[in-house]
Each structure stands twice: as C-alpha cells, then as structure tokens.
Amino acid sequence: MKKPTINPTSSDDIPGLKTVLDGTELFPSTMLPYMLAPALKGETEALWLTCHQDGEAVGLCYTVPEDLADGTWNMLALAVRPDLQGKRLGAALLRAAEQHLKGKGQRILIVDTSGSDDFALTRKFYAKNGYEEEARIRDFWADGDDKVVFRKAL
Known part of the structure; x- marks a missing residue:
C-alpha cells in the first residue's frame, strides 16, 4: 500500500467520504455536505482533513476549536473506510491534525x-x-x- 496523502477536505472528496460514513455509521452521510459547507466557504475555523489512498478519499478528520478556551480543540470525527482500518490511516489523520494545530500555536486536542x-x-x-x-x-x-x-x- 502506498503512503497516504492527507489534505484539507474539498468538495471533490464528498462522494468518497460518504462511502466512509456509510461504512462506519459514524453519522449519517447525508449530513456531510451541510457540515462541510462552512469550511469549504472559509467561514469557520473548523479543520476538515481527508486521507487519500490511491487517489480515493478513504478517511476523514473533523476538529473544531472549543468555545471560550484558549488553544483547545475538540476532534468530533475520525473515520476510515472499514476495509482499510488497521493500516494506520487513522493514526496518519490524527498526526496531520495535531501537526496542523501545533503549527498554529494551539495547545490541546481532546476527543x-x-x-x-x-x-x-x-x-x-x-x-x-x-x-x-x-x-x-x-x-x-x-x-x-x-x-x-x-x-x-x-
């Protein structure tokens, strides 16, 4: 398996991420476009990351800043397509989110x-x-x- 790539989520990722959500049942995949819309428009600080394997969106990480806290973020969703679980893709998404937040001077990530x-x-x-x-x-x-x-x- 090739090394995954992790990038900010784009609208092109939605079909693959819906498959991830349908497979994991983390939350209804029909909610994804509405949840993603503010981030895609640049209207929120929320961090959405997508893991790509062989050009397909196969995992996601969704993290938001905690209201009224200084530098504390809450990871609300982390999911990998079930057939790819156990291959460290979730860990790669986690590390990418941590590195992004640390690079922005954030202090704590909770889940x-x-x-x-x-x-x-x-x-x-x-x-x-x-x-x-x-x-x-x-x-x-x-x-x-x-x-x-x-x-x-x-």
Missing part, C-alpha cells in the same frame, strides 16, 4: 468516545497514539454508557 465494550478498540487506539484518559462522565450517552474524554498536549 470524546464511549466507555462501552463496543468502543474498547477506539479507546485503545487513542491511548496507543499518545492520548490520556482525562475524564469519564458516568451514564452520559445512556445508562451504563460513559463518556470518556481523552486529551493530548500539542
């Missing part, structure tokens, strides 16, 4: 996930990539499903 057994690999992924569990809010998503907040200093 929220679930404490359920279904998300054990997700939590392991963030820990493996240098994120520390910073907080756990019991029963946040549903009864018995904690919100787990990971943090990494940039």
